[in-house]
Amino acid sequence: MTWLRLTLNDWRLRPLRMAVTTAGVAIAVAACCSLFALNRGYQEGIRLELNRLGAHVLLTPKGCPYDAASMALHGATWPCYLKQEYLAEARSVPGLAVAAPVFMTAVYESNATAIVYLGVDTNILALKTGWHITGSFPSTDDELLVGADVSKRRGWRVGTRVSLPGLSGQSATVTGVLAPTHSTEDSFLYLRLADAQQRFHHPGELTHVLVRLSDPNQMDRVVAELRGCDAGLAMNVVPLAHVFRTIQGVVNSTQLLLGSIAVVALLIAGTGVSNSILMSVTERTKEIGVMRALGASRADIFRIIWVETLQVCIAGAVVGIVGAVLSTPAIETWARSKLPFVPADALVRWHWQAPALSVALALIAGSVAAFLPAWRAARLAPVLAIRSREN
Amino acid sequence: MLLLALRNLVRRPLRNGLTLGGLAAAVAILVSLLAFERGYERALATELNRMGLQLMLVPLGCPYDAAVRVLKGRPIENSLPEGALAEVRRDPAVAVAAPLLLAAVPRDRERRVEMWVGLDRAALQLKPWWHAAEGRDWFSGDDSVIFGCDAAEIEMRSPGDLFFSPESRQQFRVAGVLERSGTSDDSLFFVPLRTAQRMFGATGRLTAVAIRLRDPSLLREASERLQRIPGAQVVTISEMMGVFLNLVGAARVLMQALAVIAVAVSVLSLFNTLLAAVVERASELSVLRAIGASRIQTLGLVCLEGLLLSVVGSAVGILLAAAAGGSIEEVARQFVPFAPPESLIALTGSVIWRGLALGLVAGLAGGLYPAWKASRSSPAAALKGA
Numbered sequence: 001m002t003w004l005r006l007t008l009n010d011w012r013l014r015p016l017r018m019a020v021t022t023a024g025v026a027i028a029v030a031a032c033c034s035l036f037a038l039n040r041g042y043q044e045g046i047r048l049e050l051n052r053l054g055a056h057v058l059l060t061p062k063g064c065p066y067d068a069a070s071m072a073l074h075g076a077t078w079p080c081y082l083k084q085e086y087l088a089e090a091r092s093v094p095g096l097a098v099a100a101p102v103f104m105t106a107v108y109e110s111n112a113t114a115i116v117y118l119g120v121d122t123n124i125l126a127l128k129t130g131w132h133i134t135g136s137f138p139s140t141d142d143e144l145l146v147g148a149d150v151s152k153r154r155g156w157r158v159g160t161r162v163s164l165p166g167l168s169g170q171s172a173t174v175t176g177v178l179a180p181t182h183s184t185e186d187s188f189l190y191l192r193l194a195d196a197q198q199r200f201h202h203p204g205e206l207t208h209v210l211v212r213l214s215d216p217n218q219m220d221r222v223v224a225e226l227r228g229c230d231a232g233l234a235m236n237v238v239p240l241a242h243v244f245r246t247i248q249g250v251v252n253s254t255q256l257l258l259g260s261i262a263v264v265a266l267l268i269a270g271t272g273v274s275n276s277i278l279m280s281v282t283e284r285t286k287e288i289g290v291m292r293a294l295g296a297s298r299a300d301i302f303r304i305i306w307v308e309t310l311q312v313c314i315a316g317a318v319v320g321i322v323g324a325v326l327s328t329p330a331i332e333t334w335a336r337s338k339l340p341f342v343p344a345d346a347l348v349r350w351h352w353q354a355p356a357l358s359v360a361l362a363l364i365a366g367s368v369a370a371f372l373p374a375w376r377a378a379r380l381a382p383v384l385a386i387r388s389r390e391n
Numbered sequence: 392m393l394l395l396a397l398r399n400l401v402r403r404p405l406r407n408g409l410t411l412g413g414l415a416a417a418v419a420i421l422v423s424l425l426a427f428e429r430g431y432e433r434a435l436a437t438e439l440n441r442m443g444l445q446l447m448l449v450p451l452g453c454p455y456d457a458a459v460r461v462l463k464g465r466p467i468e469n470s471l472p473e474g475a476l477a478e479v480r481r482d483p484a485v486a487v488a489a490p491l492l493l494a495a496v497p498r499d500r501e502r503r504v505e506m507w508v509g510l511d512r513a514a515l516q517l518k519p520w521w522h523a524a525e526g527r528d529w530f531s532g533d534d535s536v537i538f539g540c541d542a543a544e545i546e547m548r549s550p551g552d553l554f555f556s557p558e559s560r561q562q563f564r565v566a567g568v569l570e571r572s573g574t575s576d577d578s579l580f581f582v583p584l585r586t587a588q589r590m591f592g593a594t595g596r597l598t599a600v601a602i603r604l605r606d607p608s609l610l611r612e613a614s615e616r617l618q619r620i621p622g623a624q625v626v627t628i629s630e631m632m633g634v635f636l637n638l639v640g641a642a643r644v645l646m647q648a649l650a651v652i653a654v655a656v657s658v659l660s661l662f663n664t665l666l667a668a669v670v671e672r673a674s675e676l677s678v679l680r681a682i683g684a685s686r687i688q689t690l691g692l693v694c695l696e697g698l699l700l701s702v703v704g705s706a707v708g709i710l711l712a713a714a715a716g717g718s719i720e721e722v723a724r725q726f727v728p729f730a731p732p733e734s735l736i737a738l739t740g741s742v743i744w745r746g747l748a749l750g751l752v753a754g755l756a757g758g759l760y761p762a763w764k765a766s767r768s769s770p771a772a773a774l775k776g777a
Contacts, residue, residue: 016666017663017666017667020659020662020663020666021659021660021663023659024656024659024660027652027655027656027659028652028653028656031648031649031652035645035649038645062451062618062624063624065452080618227451227469233451233621233622234621235451236451236452236624237451254641254642254645254646257642257646257722258642258645258646258649261420261646261649261650261653262649264416264417264420264653265417265649265652265653265656267416268413268416268417268653268656268657268660269656269660271409271410271412271413271660272410272413272656272657272659272660272663274409275406275409275410275660275663275664276660276663276667278405278406278409279406279663279664279667282671283667283671338640338641338644338645339641
């Protein structure tokens, strides 16, 4: 194993150069695996969010269904409304298990924080099977169900009489508190549907309807029938699986481009490595000549240089992965500000695949990079090398 | 001094070549991305402006999704009832309402998609560039077809020729070939609206209605009124452009971040190369100092080497980007959701300058420390004959 010790020589002799080369590999690897993690997190986040809605189909006012799905998830004041009559008509379509009408609006407190109110009826409970309510669902107009965050931040308990934030002079009694769902729902306030419509002056209007089918395989038929009924001409019928597929399609189509740029970055790091090992081979011409004269074969020399190069790449990969994991919060904030339709969940999701793939790529790039200097070193004739002017 | 720096670089062709290549690749990516950004935005704006449209009436569903479907040659799920057109035309704010039926005919064997468009006369008012290069500029009957100039080239037809469309099992007579307009019209097949509806089994249906208003300031109220038409929704052109730019923008930002990282990696490589050069030539630099070169001069020499490498690298990168522009554009077209026919890549002066400036900064960033190190070499070492 003496030769293994020989491979470490360079680190001792040229610490700055090796550090800089390693840093190059590290940056490229960090970029690659952050990208993998980001891509994974983005898709996973969107899938989770859509699942959390608990619905198969969303009925929304006219407009882009992606905006509508995003508003339904994150809470906002909607630009247009659905008439409540549509609900009865939609319910007459066979195959619907639950159709839960929702009236959603966002109001602003004096300190510009948005408070999202939802008007719902008991149908929502059939959709949100993951909900656990301490207390009870509002049964009269004066009652309120609040998300876990709201309850914690404002100190509201079941039975508290509270003045409704953003609605001056109005109050209600908290009758229920939701257990944390770890989604945007934790910060929503739920009123009874009619109560919300009246408080916000939109009687008889809805923002969206969450629909669950009795058999998800019947999706195509039900969607066609919903679109076919009279109300279907005045609203958008949005199958959520379709929304997910389209977003995934957009993400996938950019994936290839991003991946190829990441590979180019790795290749550039590879030329850097190749270059720096080449320099050390040139500098150590004499040393290599002595080794050859002492009986080291061409294969030995080749192997030493090869291993040395791989060491740089592996060290770089490890530093890069650690760096990428450490900078996750920064990447997350940056990506959140740049991407459209951002899910509320963690955007950067680590999974063993991303680092493993990056290390594999770094090793391949390293092996390619090692070839030129290792071959050059192995080819040196011992006598000439010892006599050489270098070093 | 320039000559000296150059000679030093030529002494190590392989090493400096590798460094240069890395930098060139990084700069090429970055410059292509910048050029694409400019070009896409510009082409999109010209395409939409030329039509003089303010609104589109489209079927329910996402307009973005519809655009992608048309582009990829998949059928659009929804269509508008023809009654919507009459309602649009009744609206007092509407100056021109042009119905169109769009259908994609995939030609799998030739790996392309033919787009057929059904039009009525109103379309002429929205297409100021509509002139026949040969033949007549409007249909002579139900079975006549007008070709965009690229479409005519591909099909090798000129006015008066017969043209058989296997999908609709129908014989057409070519009425005219349009002048090149630089819009997507160049590659389209136009037929009268009724014919298109019959061909594609869409009697009484429309894909969209393009609307020009009497006065652009009526936009708000007009779109509110039109939004009430059953089965249809209104998209303003500026909204549509926003969606496209937004989606393309997200991917672009990620790609640019990666390209910047690639440049950073190549700067590290440059740093290493220069540092090695300084270490190797330690005695040579001492001699230089001994024969009277000042510290500043040695610093300048090594800096100059770095700058030469990086500027030449960037220049090569820019050339690469320019040379690969065509193929990059072809690839990009498959990925962007709505590709205007004009060149998507705009390698403008400012983009080139930015690329070169980047090279300069990279050269300085990678070269300063080695240069400083060079300036530290002492003349005494040379005199001692070290």
